[in-house]
Amino acid sequence: MTLTLNDLNEILNDADCLVNEHTLNLALDKMAAQITADLADKLPLVLCVMNGGLVPTAALIERLNFPLELDYIHATRYGMETEGAALNWLSYPQSSLKDRHILVIDDIFDQGHTLQAIIKWLEQQDTSSVHSATVINKLHDRKTDIVPDYIGTDVADRFLFGYGMDYKGYFRNLKGIYAIKGS
Ligand SMILES: O=P(O)(O)OC[C@H]1O[C@H](OP(=O)(O)OP(=O)(O)O)[C@H](O)[C@@H]1O
Numbered sequence: 096m097t098l099t100l101n102d103l104n105e106i107l108n109d110a111d112c113l114v115n116e117h118t119l120n121l122a123l124d125k126m127a128a129q130i131t132a133d134l135a136d137k138l139p140l141v142l143c144v145m146n147g148g149l150v151p152t153a154a155l156i157e158r159l160n161f162p163l164e165l166d167y168i169h170a171t172r173y174g175m176e177t178e179g180a181a182l183n184w185l186s187y188p189q190s191s192l193k194d195r196h197i198l199v200i201d202d203i204f205d206q207g208h209t210l211q212a213i214i215k216w217l218e219q220q221d222t223s224s225v226h227s228a229t230v231i232n233k234l235h236d237r238k239t240d241i242v243p244d245y246i247g248t249d250v251a252d253r254f255l256f257g258y259g260m261d262y263k264g265y266f267r268n269l270k271g272i273y274a275i276k277g278s
């Protein structure tokens with residue numbers, strides 16, 4: 096079904112804002128301070144997990160006042176769906192990863208399969224260290240057994256959008272975190 100502008104406005108009007116811009120900014124400041132304490136002297140390579148990681152990566156790196164490099168990895172398992180499937184690797188980083196301290200940034204740690212697969216792959220690339228950061232941790236007991244090193248805030252087990260996360264491709268550009276009505 097193709098979504099119209101009216102459909103999208105209705106979805107947004109009916110949605111619940113779970114985390115507002117102010118709260119997100121405070122969470123990002125705290126994450127940036129923790130990352131700085133760990134990585135400021137490591138010349139890290141930051142890897143944005145596209146597409147959802149785009150907004151949080153931009154927000155975090157502007158808070159990191161030390162030298163770093165930036166690249167991206169593109170792996171997706173939800174596509175236009177609200178249920179995750181097998182991870183589809185679309186693009187690998189172009190930078191050399193050997194002996195680098197890596198910081199992976201994504202929007203959400205949901206079940207953790209995406210981050211787990213990325214970390215596992217990075218650990219096979221002779222990196223010096225791998226740290227990971229997600230702005231959102233969705234609260235439920237269906238997780239893999241990894242935990243991101245830096246988490247912004249916990250959010251209820253509903254279908255979320257905004258701040259990098261999409262609903263059927265839309266709403267990544269919203270400044271807060273929203274949940275679909277009834278999810
Ligand atoms: O913890 P998980 O259950 O693996 O889910 C988290 C992943 O799902 C989303 O990506 P998605 O596959 O929707 O691709 P996108 O970033 O392009 O939206 C999100 O950006 C994370 O990468």
Ligand code: HPA
Binds near residue numbers: 253254256
């Ligand atoms: O709740 C979600 N919303 C959007 N994208 C996602 N990817 C994993 N979980 C979610």
